[in-house]
Amino acid sequence: MPAEIAVTALIAVLFSATHVAGPTLRFLQRTPRSIWLSAAGGVSVAYVFVHLLPELAAHQDTFGGEFEGGLLAEMESHIYLIALVGLSVFYGLDRLARTSARKAGTAGAARRPGTGVFWIHLTAFAGYNVLIGYLLLHREAADGRSLILYAIAMGLHFVVNDQGLRQQHGSTYDHRGRWILAAAPLIGWGIGLIGPAPTLLVSSLFAFLAGGVVLNVLKEELPEDRESRFFAFAAGAAIYAALLLASR
Known part of the structure; x- marks a missing residue:
């Protein structure tokens, strides 16, 4: 256990470093989009569809058992509904930021979301990062191989998110966000040290994360201006x- 704590602490520090070092990665900040960012997005999506969702599907019976006798017991897709919620939440946040940016600024100038929208957006991503840090210690599968796969996929995902938020919010993001x-x-890793959450909650958190990863990658890849x-x-x-x- 002490060895696992030390390794996960190092990974959490590396996750943090992707945001600290973000402004120095100038080779990623260009149009056409850097091939490295697109490849990193592909890695994150592959992790969700090939590893995470099949792993979570194996725990679907846990949900059925918890809700036995109720209306939710008749449902067969609890995990995927939670993933859909994660995707929908981050889609809504992205639309909010884009709508705010369109209404701000003047013609010919870089348009940024308003201050209130920036903090809403940032708070959501801070919670998202806390969740990723927490799951370093409380994943569905707790073996070393699973940790390495998770660390690589989420580390690259942090890079994609950091560059996307920098492009969307500009200097406000660099100075504060x-x-x-x-x-x-x-912080998430520190919370994880307190102890494990119930299996049902961990499965739900992973499902929510899966939906968020898919949306946050695709919203960076799909816009034509990227x-x-x-x-x-x-x-x-x-x-x-x-x-x-x-x-x-």
């Missing part, structure tokens, strides 16, 4: 999917 998001995975690299995204997804399948 990134420091809060850098602290969040460390000029994303499909082949880099597909290659990242294919290579990591193959790695996941080979490691089973």
Whole structure:
């Protein structure tokens, strides 16, 4: 256990470092979109679809047992409904930020979301980062292989999110937001030290995370103005999917 705590602490620090070092990664801050960001997005999505969702599906019976005798006991997709909630929440937040940005600024100037929307957006991502840090210690599968796969996928996902938020919120994010998001995975890891949550809650948190990962990756890849690299995204997804399948 002490060794696992030390390793997960190191990973949490590396997660934090992606936000601290974000402004220095200038090779990622360009259009057309960096092939490295597109490939990182592919890795994150592959992790969700090839590893995380199948793993969570194995725990669907846990939900049925908890809700036995009630209306929810008749449902067969509790896990996926929670993932849908995660996707929907972050879709709503992204739409809120984009709508606010369209209403702000003047023609020809960079348009940013309003201050209130910035803090709403940032608070949601801080909670998201806390969740990722917490799950370092309380994943569905607690073996070393699972930890490595999770760390790689989420570490790259942090890079994608950091660059996306920087592009969306500009200097406000660099001066304030990134420091809060850098602290969040460390806080989540610290909460994880208190003790494990019930299995049902851990499964729910992972499902919510899965939906959030899918939305947060695709919202960076799909807009036309990003000029994303499909082949880099597909290659990242294919290579990591193959790695996941080979490691089973």
